[in-house]
Amino acid sequence: MxxxxxxxxxxxxxxxxxxxxxxxxxxxxxxxxxxxxxxxxxxxxxxxxxxxxxxxxxxxxxxxxxxxxxxxxxxxxxxxxxxxxxxxxxxxxxxxxxxxxxxxxxxxxxxxxxxxxxxxxxxxxxxxxxxxxxxxxxxxxCLLCPRPGAECGRSRAHGLDQVVEEVHRRMKQALAWEIGAFCGACAQRALLHEVCCTPKPGLVDGQNNGAHRDMDRFTFLDSAAVLGDYFAACARKGVLFQGSPEELLWRIRPLGLRAEEQMAQATKGVNTHKGAIFSLGILCAGAGRLLAEGAAIDEETLFSLAGQIASPALNDLEKQGEDTAGRRFYQKSGVLGVRGQAAQGFPQVRQWGLPQLNKALSRGYSWNGACAQVLCALMAHTEDTNLLHRGGEEGLHLVQKQAAALLEQCQEEQALEEGLSRLDSLFTEKNLSPGGSADLLAVTLFVYFVITGREGFDNALGL
CATH class of the missing domain: 3.30.70.260 (ACT domain)
Structure with a gap:
């Protein structure tokens, strides 16, 4: 701090x-x-x-x-x-x-x-x-023991430095809660906006469930509702932890595992937000650390710090005895998945997510249309392991090709949304769901909310 x-x-x-x-x-x-x-x-x-x-x-x-x-x-x-x-x-x-x-x-x-x-x-x-x-x-x-404060004061039971340190600790804890509430709200808001964006080809949105049979938008809302405390807790860890960014990952990982349990309880076992729990948890920890330092938060600073925090997670891909989809894709084709995105500082969001969001808003798109534009760009350029799992490399390349063509051909919001609706039918028929791109849309929105909300948050704090 x-x-x-x-x-x-x-x-x-x-x-x-x-x-x-x-x-x-x-x-x-x-x-x-x-x-x-x-x-x-x-x-x-x-x-x-x-x-x-x-x-x-x-x-x-x-x-x-x-x-x-x-x-x-x-x-x-x-x-x-x-x-x-x-x-x-x-x-x-x-x-x-x-x-x-x-x-x-x-x-x-x-x-x-x-x-x-x-x-x-x-x-x-x-x-x-x-x-x-x-x-x-x-x-x-007393601030430091169960006895009456006046008694300890008269007897000087505790050193002055010790008392001052305790006062500062309580102030820092209180500030951490404020920062946590801000970051947690931004992350929760990002998840809610992501699921509401419509249309999203093959994904759950406001119109249908896409290629999913075990979830709908209410499943996502239930999941997002229980994750706010987790995101706030990650930000508080970022505020108070004094070690290196790389060590911070091990402090928030138990929180992430607990969040996955809460998600499963809320959704009756459906995986709605596992990738977002990982990515947004790291970003909340990074944002909390920067806010506690009084540092400027721009996308490069936040993504760079997030990359440092996430970098040890790449070791998971080399572990023996863990049979996960991400590890299988890494061993087969070197795809790093969500761990790689985070460890590299979310390059797809830097290169495509935020620029496309700002471009769409500057052109007068509605918020929904701007989110749809971001998703289309991310689908065109992301090695989405969810697509690899459902449709193999053929399915991944189909989604990337179709999204890239749509992004190039549709320069108006209405045309883009009509094109996405057509892709929705195609992807649903082929059981393709670009869930990794949807998670990166949520990451894009979180970073946007943190950056644009920073001034108001600082003014409210008065620091």
Whole structure:
């Protein structure tokens, strides 16, 4: 994770004490207006009080506080943030009984990952404060042990560096969850858009099941619905893992095996997304790592990192005793399949997927038409092991030839979709399903969503 996010100036003790006096003065001025006042600050030990991840954590607290009190039905009267050398202070005046407001704020500690790091003082009258004890609550627990925090603080039971490190760890964990949610949503969205794209020759789409007899679009929707947590978990691994990209693969592989089990449970044993679980899991881990570093995410950077993460997977093709379709095709003709695509940094997506998507959108295609254009280009240029499995080299070459001709002949969206519909009948009749190309369509969409959504995500984080 970006080290600069936990670095900042060290205010002098006089500054910190002065900030406390100013806060007390502000509190009195706000209390003169009546109602109940909530003042939220960040519990930040150590000499460094203002740093990017700390400010983000404090502002997450303000957002959580607003959600909590709005959910409890307390009307907001006034709010303001004060950025002081000693930390972010958030003032919120609400209409409500102080004890009830305090009950709501105490739940933040239990509900939110950063809750233990926030101090939410509830004041009323001339400065009276509602205490935890008034509500029958125990003292706040120490960050590092089960004892009361005040007791450990007085006895200095833990070193300051140890406490600061724990605070930073909790902040990083919380950020990892935010990054995971973003990447997971992009991956899940890519799967949903891929299955909705219509027509897709030989594949499940909005019109029919193509060459498949054991699945339909609802099978794919069921599968995509259970995979969001997996993709988010892969991104979190990318955020928090400190080893090399190659080592990261072994951290996310157990997650992938678990995801395959969840997929099978949701689909009653049908393989809807095994290839996508592998490819998008690696890309989520890569995107998480880049976002945690504060690095720019462009397609080349992301694909290069994904290739490094995936490279050890090529060793699977050399393993003895594993009789898989991918290994058989590799031994027979050297086709690397999904492992090769990932280890090489998804060359088909770089060369055909994203350029065709951007080209179609620039020409005014609908989103569905743009996705169909991408799929057609990928079918024309991908050594799809799913096609090899179903139709051998003859079937693969037929699909590639037909898709290439269609891509060249159809320059308008309607003509392209009509041509794909004709191919759908042909491929279905011959039991050909370009599932590998469909997975690469999902990869294309994921990368597009991450890149185009990055600015909005960064703005929302404020880092």
């Amino acid at each position: 970006n080290k600069a996010w936990t670095e900042g100036p060290h205010p002098a003790l006089e500054q910190v004490l002065e900030c406390r006096e100013e806060r007390a003065h502000r509190q009195q001025e706000w209390l003169k207006k009546g109602s109940t006042l909530v003042v939220l600050t960040l519990n930040m030990p150590g000499p460094c009080k203002r740093f990017p991840l700390g400010d983000w954590s404090a502002r997450q607290g303000a957002k959580a506080l607003r959600r909590q009190l709005a959910g409890w039905g307390f009307p907001f009267l006034e709010e303001k943030e004060y950025a002081t050398p000693a930390g972010i202070e958030y003032f919120l005046r609400v209409e409500g009984q102080p004890r009830q407001v305090k009950e709501a704020t105490l739940l933040l500690e239990e509900q939110e990952p950063l809750g233990r790091l926030w101090d939410a003082d509830v004041l009323y009258g001339t400065g009276e404060k509602v205490s935890r004890r008034e509500l029958g609550k125990e003292e706040r627990q």
